Amino acid sequence: MVTESFLTLPQLELPSKGGSITVTAPSNIALVKYWGKSQGQIPRNASISFTLSNCFTKTTLGFTPFSEQSKAGQEMVNDLDDSNFEVFVDGLSKPDFAPKIATFFNRIEAYLPWIRSFQWRIDTENTFPHGSGIASSASGFAALAGALMELENSWSLDPLPPELRAQKTSFLARLGSGSASRSVLGPLMYWGTHPALPASSDLFACILDQEVHAVFIDYKDTILLVDQGEKEVSSTLGHNLMHDHPFANQRFDQAQDNLGKLLAVLACGDTHEFCRIVETEALSLHAMMMTSNPSYLLMKPNTLAIIEKVRIFRRANNVPVCFTLDAGANVHLLYPAKFTPQVMPWIQNELSGHCQAGQFIEDQVGQGVKKV
Ligand code: DP6
Numbered sequence: 001m002v003t004e005s006f007l008t009l010p011q012l013e014l015p016s017k018g019g020s021i022t023v024t025a026p027s028n029i030a031l032v033k034y035w036g037k038s039q040g041q042i043p044r045n046a047s048i049s050f051t052l053s054n055c056f057t058k059t060t061l062g063f064t065p066f067s068e069q070s071k072a073g074q075e076m077v078n079d080l081d082d083s084n085f086e087v088f089v090d091g092l093s094k095p096d097f098a099p100k101i102a103t104f105f106n107r108i109e110a111y112l113p114w115i116r117s118f119q120w121r122i123d124t125e126n127t128f129p130h131g132s133g134i135a136s137s138a139s140g141f142a143a144l145a146g147a148l149m150e151l152e153n154s155w156s157l158d159p160l161p162p163e164l165r166a167q168k169t170s171f172l173a174r175l176g177s178g179s180a181s182r183s184v185l186g187p188l189m190y191w192g193t194h195p196a197l198p199a200s201s202d203l204f205a206c207i208l209d210q211e212v213h214a215v216f217i218d219y220k221d222t223i224l225l226v227d228q229g230e231k232e233v234s235s236t237l238g239h240n241l242m243h244d245h246p247f248a249n250q251r252f253d254q255a256q257d258n259l260g261k262l263l264a265v266l267a268c269g270d271t272h273e274f275c276r277i278v279e280t281e282a283l284s285l286h287a288m289m290m291t292s293n294p295s296y297l298l299m300k301p302n303t304l305a306i307i308e309k310v311r312i313f314r315r316a317n318n319v320p321v322c323f324t325l326d327a328g329a330n331v332h333l334l335y336p337a338k339f340t341p342q343v344m345p346w347i348q349n350e351l352s353g354h355c356q357a358g359q360f361i362e363d364q365v366g367q368g369v370k371k372v
Pocket of ligand 1 (some may be wrong): 034041047135177178180189233236326
């Protein structure tokens, strides 16, 4: 039903001249992980994440209408490809990004058919260092979907109401990268159907609008850059390995269960139970990688050294700081903002030595896509 509503196209007045739009979209960090999907970017379990703030992608989307003649030629082409767009990262042409963007454009065309009427120029830059091991696909596709929806909105004679527009943005972002669906709004976003969340959908993420305890509103995420190389195994490959993984069904059940428990924790502010669930999720994600066929390992010795120190520090100081991981070796340290004076010197003195070139990024919970 929702897909149908996204297929109902608004009446648009397309511009006869070219122009551009700029948006930013943040990265997000999952508390309950999305790992495993079915055809059509449908998650096998529900996930929930903090939207971040300082780690974001800024995308300027330039458009030039095709002349009537070249447009007629275009309509004969079946698939959208890199003749329809150019991609630049930090001002440099990046043809190697074209296949992923082409797949995205072809997936979204049914919902935004007007994309075929223009030649596109995608100029993108990330605030986090390139190759830092921080996934740019979540923020990148959220920014692209956000920019396209800004255009549709500005050309629409009957713009979508804000809630439906956010849903469609998330729906489109999901078709680029599943986790991108959760970067559209903030501070907490869930994606995937879950019995405790009546509005939940596999097709788009929703903002968590239940009561959230004040402690979680300004949570910190300090990202320890353990390994800044390219990932050895892509997320896409990792998701695929869940198809005939021996523990897949147990994992999907565990995630659903953890999400239910986390909702209660987010309401009551029990930060110690928060730490327990979030760390279990991180290690379960990596356990899936270690027990897939073929197996692989993305954690590095420094990842484990940090994990051990986090647990020792938490016990010794009774500070609710916990770790989580995405599909890489970097460690995200999550903690309430009020503990920053205790946590930051410890990071600097004890943990930064485990980071490549001593580097870490200070981030916190944020709000999602913004028009610049
Ligand atoms: C480990 O969203 O990158 O970060 O849908 O194939 O693009 P695709 O995968 P992706 O998977 C990210 C998985 C994760 C956990 C999470 O963010 O929930």
